[in-house]
Amino acid sequence: MRIYVCVKQVPDTSGVVAVNEDGTLNRASMQTIINPDDLVAMEQALMIKDATGCQVTAVTMGPPPAEGMLRELLAMGADDAILISAREFGGSDTFATSQIIAAAITYTGLNDEDMIFCGRQAIDGDTAQVGPQIAEKLNLPQISYAAEIKKEGNEVTVKRMLEDGYMMIKQQTPCLVTCISDQDSHPRMMSIAGINAAYKKPYTVLDFETLKDEPLIELDKIGLKGSPTNIFVSFTPPLKGIGVMLEGNDKKTTDKLASMLLEKHVI
Amino acid sequence: MDFSLTKEQAMLKKLAAQFAEEELEPVAAEIDETHEFPVENFAKMVKLGFTGIGVKEEYGGTGGGMLEKVIAVSEFAKKCMASAATLSIHLIAPHTIQDFGTEEQKQKYLPRLTKGGELGAFALTEPNAGSDAAGVKTVAVYDEATDEYVINGTKCFISGGARAGVLVIFAMTEPKMGTRGMSAFIIEAGMPGFTYGKIENKMGIRGSETAELVFEDLRVPASNMLGKKNGGFKIAMKALNAARIGVAAQAQGVADEAIALAVQYAGERVQFGKPIAALQGIQWYIADMATKTEAARNLTYYAAWLADSGKDFMCEAAMCKYNAAENARFVVNLALQIHGGYGYMHDYPLERMYRDAKITEIYEGTAEVHKVVISRAVMNK
Known part of the structure; x- marks a missing residue:
């Protein structure tokens, strides 16, 4: 059994956020971190590994420096890592990215008992699209917003969080799950033994030549040119004005509050 | 000349910094206030492998050497000096046993100190022997009948001494010979004749416990002598x-x-x-x-x-x-x-x-x- 964990290197938004003139993020000038939800997905996979001894594979698409992130995931406990990296893939939007990652997983092999874990969404684009799109392209069932995942044989039980409750879902593998963090999910740290092993574990780079003939790859739908999404402008939204304060603890005040909320269609 | 850290050392630095920020910093002020040794944090250090730095993997260690120790200790010290002191001083015991111990001693004690969760301590200082090690008054007398050394004396200002599972201590085996008559021993918590005295109330590093150790007819097997007789200095x-x-x-x-x-x-x-x-x-x-x-x-x-x-x-x-x-x-x-x-x-x-x-x-x-x-x-x- 193997769990692929899809991960993304994102700008550290606690530092300086820089934007290029064309509206895209100036990633080179920013510190990077591993997307927090992806770390949760990795922790979920490692917990299943702890219980079953399965193989955990970290997968990312990005420039060669993304290796540093993958080595950290190997030091956390992943067994192997795959970097999908080529100039032809650069500038891909979620549609193109999911196609390439799906092709990379097909190329590497997806068996009946395998699963793919993703973070719910990345903190840079916040689209939450890549995970579900990978599932669509691989024609796999998908479960999003997973807070707990238990695997028994070829069946997985997932606690799927909703705004006001949760669902318990049983699903046959292979399938794709997107993970969210909750109060109990603390991604483990690297360990020193893990660090010592990180540069000795299997590490594969899949380039354009390797993937271009995969059936899922449509050559006119990858990279910046093949991406249907274009950024026209990026801007910082204006700050909201100061709120309105109502004073008083009588019925008149609460009536006024209720009428204001009704007016704004809040209630 | 290359001043850069290796990739692994850079990752260790990142791990130590993360550990210090997430685990040590939140309790630093509290343990300073309460003077409590952070038992849970030490257990976490063990789990992540910090307590095995500089010890070979065959003895449960996590390898590396002095530079790795410096990297981890200095990152800890940024957020909690007491915890940095705990790690720094703990590592002296396994390193000394690794350097001078017999194969049997290494097999017996190193895994306990590196991954077994036991704290190590190093006890040389005495009330009248600080900078001047020749002033050590603790004596170890050989008992031929039982092949043991009988140790009597008091050690003071011993970091982690009352928490340690395994300690490296020093005693005079030939008191008249000064430093040339001193030997090292490995002792364990709970050995009859080994008790604790005062826990010091310190100005700083208050989350690192500093204890007085008392040896009253403490019997230590001769096989626990570390290195040669009179080679302790x-x-x-x-x-x-x-x-x-x-x-x-x-x-x-x-x-x-x-x-x-x-x-x-x-x-x-x-x-x-x-x-x-x-x-x-x-x-x-x-x-x-x-x-x-x-x-x-x-x-x-x-x-x-x-x-x-x-x-x-x-x-x-x-x-x-x-x-x-x-x-x-x-x-x-x-x-x-x-x-x-x-x-x-x-x-x-x-x-x-x-x-x-x-x-x-x-x-x-x-x-x-x-x-x-x-x-x-x-x-x-």
Whole structure:
């Protein structure tokens, strides 16, 4: 059994956020971190590994420096890592990215008992699209917003969080799950033994030549040119004005509050 | 000459920094207040492999050497000096057993110290034997009938002594011969005749417990002697030389953090209509702090490199410890000064760091002893 964990290197938004003139993020000038939800997905996979001894594979698409992130995931406990990296893939939007990652997983092999874990969404684009799109392209069932995942044989039980409750879902593998963090999910740290092993574990780079003939790859739908999404402008939204304060603890005040909320269609 | 860390060392630095920020910093003020040894955090250090740094993997260690110890200890010291001291001092015991122990001793004790969760301690100091190891009064008398040594005496100021599972201690086997009559032993908590006295109430590093150890007819199997009979002084000096680099790392970490706090505060504190960082007086403070700290770091790294390369490092260990400790006091003092009244308040970490930093000029050899070591080495070249 193997769990692929899809991960993304994102700008550290606690530092300086820089934007290029064309509206895209100036990633080179920013510190990077591993997307927090992806770390949760990795922790979920490692917990299943702890219980079953399965193989955990970290997968990312990005420039060669993304290796540093993958080595950290190997030091956390992943067994192997795959970097999908080529100039032809650069500038891909979620549609193109999911196609390439799906092709990379097909190329590497997806068996009946395998699963793919993703973070719910990345903190840079916040689209939450890549995970579900990978599932669509691989024609796999998908479960999003997973807070707990238990695997028994070829069946997985997932606690799927909703705004006001949760669902318990049983699903046959292979399938794709997107993970969210909750109060109990603390991604483990690297360990020193893990660090010592990180540069000795299997590490594969899949380039354009390797993937271009995969059936899922449509050559006119990858990279910046093949991406249907274009950024026209990026801007910082204006700050909201100061709120309105109502004073008083009588019925008149609460009536006024209720009428204001009704007016704004809040209630 | 390459000053960069290896990829693994850079990852270790990142891990140690994350651990310090997420696990050590949240309890640093509390353990300073309560004087409590953070048992849970030590267990976490064990789990992540910090307690096995510098010990071979075959003995449960996580490999690496002195530079790895310096990296981890200095990152810990940024957020909690007491925890940095705990790790730094713990590692002396497994390193000494690895360096001088028999294969049987290494097999028996190292896994307990590296991954078994037991704290290590090193007990040389006595009420009348601080810098002068020849003053050790603890005696070990051989009992031929049982093939044991019977140990009597008292050790003081022993970091982690009352928490340790495995301790390296020193006793006179030929009292008339001074340092040439001293031997090292490995003892265990719970051995009959081994009890604890006073737990000290200290100025700083209060989350690192400092204990008095009492040996009353403590019977230790002769097989627990570490190294040769009467060879203890050499073992103690080797261990202390290495430990001094660990203290330099503690001093380094607290200085680095003091600079970071001072820079942040100077940028935020507005007086006379502008941040105090715009005042040249403050800028010059920062320049002095940064320059001296960088110099201290490089001397500490150099001493660690000498140790890891198998070269003699006695003089450089003394130099880096003496220099980094003096620098820590200098830097923390200025950082507190930049903070003004706020720095003096208990609510700000600098007040604790100021008290914590002072110990680095005292333990594992005072600044004065280091100057003796350094001057002898330089003048006898």
